[in-house]
Amino acid sequence: xxxxxWKRIGEKETIAEIVLxxxxxxxxxxxxxxxxxxxxxxxxEESDVRVVMITSSNEKSFCSGADLKERNxxxxxxxKIQHKLFQQMFNSIADMKQPVIxxxxxxxxxxxxxxxxxxxxIVAADTAIFGLPEVTRGIMPGGGGxxxxxxxxxxxxxxxWVCTGKLVSGEEADRVGLLNILTKSGDLRKKAxxxxxxxxxxxxxxxxxxxxxVDELFGMTNEEARKVEIDYYNRCINTDxxxxxxxxxxxxxxxxxxxx
Numbered sequence: 001x002x003x004x005x006w007k008r009i010g011e012k013e014t015i016a017e018i019v020l021x022x023x024x025x026x027x028x029x030x031x032x033x034x035x036x037x038x039x040x041x042x043x044x045e046e047s048d049v050r051v052v053m054i055t056s057s058n059e060k061s062f063c064s065g066a067d068l069k070e071r072n073x074x075x076x077x078x079x080k081i082q083h084k085l086f087q088q089m090f091n092s093i094a095d096m097k098q099p100v101i102x103x104x105x106x107x108x109x110x111x112x113x114x115x116x117x118x119x120x121x122i123v124a125a126d127t128a129i130f131g132l133p134e135v136t137r138g139i140m141p142g143g144g145g146x147x148x149x150x151x152x153x154x155x156x157x158x159x160x161w162v163c164t165g166k167l168v169s170g171e172e173a174d175r176v177g178l179l180n181i182l183t184k185s186g187d188l189r190k191k192a193x194x195x196x197x198x199x200x201x202x203x204x205x206x207x208x209x210x211x212x213x214v215d216e217l218f219g220m221t222n223e224e225a226r227k228v229e230i231d232y233y234n235r236c237i238n239t240d241x242x243x244x245x246x247x248x249x250x251x252x253x254x255x256x257x258x259x260x
Contacts (some may be wrong), residue, residue: 004036014200016049019057026061026107030070031082034089041092048259050200052096053192054119055103059185062104063112083142090143094118097208099199103192104128105185114143120211122178123192125185126170133165152178203241204259
């Protein structure tokens, strides 16, 4: 059974929408669901898609994390084996060459919030609820929560969230800088697509190198970062899209980028 689906959307169908679709369980992910996400990410990675959105079929919940019913009575070995699969799932989202936008309404908790944190941008409704409540269950975030949250918000506040397991409203998440866009639930999809279209309309190789550069340079010393940044810059120079971009500017028209 497909708990995750994807489709092309947008005017030029260069946006991929990955839809989490297990509403009866608030999109809690199982091993099967993780494998489906892995397969979809690989397919999109190899396509001409320019930007990715991860959404939910259920406005009441984006994703509530790993399915604890499936994990109930697992041995320690079985738990660790399954978690390796989950790590691969998180990594497949974060490592996509295309920018990935999380589109969040309702609950994004535990591993569900970590799916969000492994995305590049976050668009959320004011009815969204974020949280990493693992400490209340005797564990800790295992999909990037403690590593990635402090890259989005201040370290002391990240420690508060993960050590208390508090639930955070969309408004608070926006106030502390977690989100790119906060909007009404009814406008969520429209706002997310508008952002995705802005990314998709740009030269895809340039966008991909920008994403990779930001990711790699984060935390480097300035001297190290200078060397790496110019390498990414040079990758964009010898491309058809760079020539098209300059020519379109001179001719005062919209560029037609082809990803070459």
